[in-house]
Amino acid sequence: MKQLALDIGLASDPSFANFFAGPNDETVRQLALWAQSPLDSPVPTYLWGDEASGKTHLLKAVGEALRHQGASSGWMDASMLEPPEFNESWSAVIMDDCHLYTPAQQRSAFNWFVNALSTDDGHPRWVVAAGNVPPADLPLREDLRTRLGWGHVFALQALSDDERRAVIKREADARGFSLSDEVTDFMLTHFSRDLGSLMQLLDKLDSYALQTKRAITIPLIKTMLETE
Numbered sequence: 040m041k042q043l044a045l046d047i048g049l050a051s052d053p054s055f056a057n058f059f060a061g062p063n064d065e066t067v068r069q070l071a072l073w074a075q076s077p078l079d080s081p082v083p084t085y086l087w088g089d090e091a092s093g094k095t096h097l098l099k100a101v102g103e104a105l106r107h108q109g110a111s112s113g114w115m116d117a118s119m120l121e122p123p124e125f126n127e128s129w130s131a132v133i134m135d136d137c138h139l140y141t142p143a144q145q146r147s148a149f150n151w152f153v154n155a156l157s158t159d160d161g162h163p164r165w166v167v168a169a170g171n172v173p174p175a176d177l178p179l180r181e182d183l184r185t186r187l188g189w190g191h192v193f194a195l196q197a198l199s200d201d202e203r204r205a206v207i208k209r210e211a212d213a214r215g216f217s218l219s220d221e222v223t224d225f226m227l228t229h230f231s232r233d234l235g236s237l238m239q240l241l242d243k244l245d246s247y248a249l250q251t252k253r254a255i256t257i258p259l260i261k262t263m264l265e266t267e
Contacts, residue, residue, distance in 0.1 A: 088195030
């Protein structure tokens, strides 16, 4: 059966605190540590994994951690047809969806990379990037591909179904309601399986159940979808 993706807003901005690390705990701890002192950790970092592994969440968490310190960062992803020029005020450059970059975006990414590591003030900036394949397999120009691969490289592992079920049930408990095994199985079978989408679904179900004064069951989920 076709999986559904709900068109609803995120409950909160992506952060290290609301990322469910699972088998990626060591990677998350290392990123959070480096994000506290990006100018002291200029070795480039590259994350790779499938679409549900949390790459974008972690990149945005880096940017959020920097923002809380009063620092700014450059952001580039495949949707930005005209990325901005490198800015010396940035403490880091963050590049998502590298496997999808067009030739023009690859030129900008290479420029960002070179400028980040050879700034006029003598303080290299942290380069953090992500794609869906290892650096050696990226369909990019050679000089950019090799640069993305010479620093720290982390392979993100998607959570298992049992881990997803545990996270869903834990988050439901935190919101003050419980979910049956049948409901959690239905959610994993019929909706997008990445945790960001599942957390959005939980928020929407919580709100709808309160409005209708009904317990969260499979019929309630179906009714909610029919009313959208």
